[in-house]
Amino acid sequence: MKYALVHEWLTPKATGGSELVVREILRHIDADLYALIDFESVNPQSYLYGRKIGTTFLQHFPLARNGVQKYLPLLPLAIEQLDLRQYDVILSSSHAVAKGVLVNPDQLHICYCHTPMRYAWDLTFDYLNASRLGRGLPGTFIRYILHRVRQWDVIAANRVDYFIANSYHTARRIWRCYRRQAKVIYPPVNCDRFSFQAQKEDFYLTVSRLVSYKKVSLIVEAFNQLGYPLVIIGDGPELRRIRQIAKPNIQILGAQPNEVVEQYMANAKAFVYAACEDFGIAPVEAQACGTPVIAYGEGGALETVLDIRQFPETGTGLLFSPQIPEALVKAVETFCQFQGQINPESCRTRAANFSPKIFETSYLAFIEDCCQNFPSKDSDKNCDFFR
Template sequence: MRYALVHEWLTPKATGGSELVVKEILRHIEADVYALIDFESTNPDSYLYGRSIGKTFLQHLPGARNGVQKYLPLLPLAIEQLDVRDYDVILSSSHAVAKGVLTTPEQLHICYCHTPMRYAWDLTFDYLQASPAGRGVAGILTRYLLHRLRQWDVISANRVDYFIANSNHTARRIWRCYRRSSKVIYPPVELDRFPFKAQKEDFYLTVCRLVSYKKVSLIVEAFNHLKLPLVIIGDGPELNFIRQRAKSNITILGEQPNEVVEKYMASAKAFVYAACEDFGIALVEAQACGTPIIAYQGGGALETVRDIRQNPINGTGIFFYPQTPTALVESVETFLEFQHQISSDSCHSMATQFTAKIFQTSYLEFLEDCCRHSRAKNFSKKFRFL
């Protein structure tokens, strides 16, 4: 059988959980790769270096390397230009439009969905408020484009034969947006990268892209009040805004290489996270280091973190709710009361539930089941026709 793997974009800056899924799939399945844009096959540091990758016309548009999302209205059109007719099985890794690739009735399409398109669904109003394109006459046009994008998103979901969700939270969102059921297979986490350290230092840490929905400004406001040491690692459009808001107890390091991130994760007293994530791979990475978590009580965190107050034996952190600075302040103060009850070994043990090996086994078994069911169904159709 011939396999094609379709992902949204492949660039040196795209190194999150969805890219880890692509990397892990290609370790076990010989597939040709397609994407809207590709700047990894020419990157000597990438596992895709030298690989032939199918691309779209977006590859040649100005500034595509630094963010093809600026061409949002063109993404559905672009993904539909990828010609994958010669393959038996299409494996899409989708957080935006990859699942919209055109297929034939004879092909099997399995989509690993990291999230239904955030800016078209859950984050529509955040996107409109944060962008100049969300105001005035431009705002009317943007709202119309997002409306049409939602329509296309639902239509394109019907091109998928089987959905995989990266968490139960995402599975519920897939059902809400597309009315499609999905198999939950947690993404792989490269646990070996993160050193285990039982002895912690006296600082808190957050690592993420500095965009509005990550709620880093909320963390800054809370720690301004707490006056406790906080380290922020990450880059993004909110970097300058956060620097202006942060007081002297907050250190902002910006973007850092992996070895620096790993060192801080292993040494932090606690890892703080305020976003509602679909899975939240950073929470698992921190726990792999034996580092406790202080996280917003929502999204994938409910599946990767155990609150010590409900799990006194094997708890790995503290949740806060609602998503406000005041709630986070109270949660940090509660953490200081319970920190000695949270074992670094419990944190590491929790992280081991999300290994690459577990992902490999679950994904390949599901793929085989889908292929078997698809072959049986096609045989049945041919038999009835004859």
Template sequence: MPSKYALVHEWLTPEATGGSELVVREILNHIDAQLYALIDFESSNPESYLYKRQISTTFLQYLPVAKKGVQKYLPLLPLAIEQLDLRQHDVILSSSHAVAKGILTTPDQLHICYCHSPMRYAWDLTFDYLRESKLGTGMAGWLTRYILHRLRQWDVVSANRVDYFIANSAHTARRIWRCYRRDAQIIYPPVNTEEFPFLSQKEDFYVTVSRLVSYKQVTLIVKAFNKLRKPLVIIGIGPDMDKIIKIAEPNIKILGWQPDDMVKKYMASARGFVYAACEDFGIALVEAQACGTPAIAYGAGGALETVRDIRTHGDTGTGIFFQQQTEASLIEAVETFEAKAGKFNPEYARKHAAQFSKQMFASRYLNFVHQCEENNNKRKIVT
């Protein structure tokens, strides 16, 4: 009898369009699974691929302003995810960057978690969260610290409910080991590489595409390009928008949100793609290379797996790393990039990006799921 699958994700909203959502979409393209989430505002969205799909949600769906960000109810997320009843399914597939891996399962069920990141609020971004939040000081600050402490405890305990972990990069696999002491299979997320236009002839400007939030370090890019006096195009929106507009010099053009066609046009035409965040994977870096556009990236996190520094890889290089998240380090990288500009091969960048395609993801993910099912069936026979 065929297995009955469930797929669990944190939240499904029109604003949630990142790499984790691409993973959910690609899994559903290949596996017939019942979809579960903390909240869902996509099945009622006529423009969504999930329109009219049956999606099971939690009590958070009905709380005020949940649509604008269920993270506001952070202390309730573990409780909410544990209310989902998945006992009718044989295989639980979770796509988790917060609490989706914490669903409750029975001894007979198989749980495979594609982990985009251990819960950032509780781990890597704890002190950023406290510094930027109005709840980070005074008595409220101590309460927030206690809540984050309890979230870390729950996060570790709930990791034991997962039979097999998949990480979206070696960087994430190391973080999974550090937080949970669990090994993880590395399967890179799907990138729509074929949908990005290839251009070998570039124009004289740089581009960055990013959410304008603090850890993306777009402010750092702006300050560096203010000093470089080189043309830079910024695409994206977020809470740092006003700050960036205030400090940007005339050589920097801030376009805000742009439709996909415009994003692809700027990515393909740019001399280089600039990225200063430490990401678990970094889909935008791969998208730029799919356009034949080399990258100038902070040399940490997933970028070390998706970009090949021309100083190390020679003719097969697809970009340049800078080693510190400082203006001086980025400025030095841009100057080195321009000195080596004629040595970048756009065709190779496109070829390099292809290894992160949707087809590669589907093949690796499905093979791993089937392997886990076989192992689980053998274990049942033995016991």
């Protein structure tokens, strides 16, 4: 059978968990790759260098290289222009519109959903409040656009035959937004990339894109009160504000190469995470180093971090709630009391549950099962399937 794999965008700046899933799928399935835009196939440092990738008209738009989110009203139209009629199976890796490709009734479409479109659903008001365009007459226009995008998004979800979610948290959001069930298959985390380090140094660490919903400013406010040493690695629109409010005990390194991140991950006393993520790869990477995690107790962290207070034998960190600086301050103080009880080996063992090998086995088995159960146009199973 012929496979096509559809992703939102491929650029040097897009290197998150969804791109890791795309890379892992291509290692095991011979699929032609499509995206709204592609600037990775001309990047000599990319695993996609020299690969033929199908794109849309957005490829030629001004500033597309820096991301096409600015063209949000055009994204549904663009993804529907991809002609995939020659393929038997469509695999989409979607956190926005990739699942909205047009398919024929006899084509099988399986979507690995990283999240329903954040800015159209859960984070609508966060984005509106953070943007100057979210107010007044422009704000009314943007709200209308988001309303129409949500309508399209529900229609697009009906073009998917089977959903895969990257966590149970995401599966619940898929059900809430689309009323569709999803098989949970955790994304691959390359634990072997990180060296195990049992002895830790006296500093806390967070690694994140510096955008509002990551709540790095919350971490800064908490450590301003605690006075404990904190290292922040990452770049983004909130960098300037974070530098302004951070006290001398907080070291802000900005963006750093992978080897520097890995070194800090391995040596940190604890990794601090305040965002509500759909999965959250960074806390798993920290545990791969034997580093405990202090995380906000919502979203994917509930599935990846074992609170030492609930799991005294196998605990890998500590969860806090609500999502406010005072709760994090209390959590760090509590962590100091339990720190000696968290075994670095337990952290490493926990991270191994999200290895690429486990992803490969689960994903390929699910694809095979879907192919066997999806009726072909000549199959008698059509009668039962569509009844």
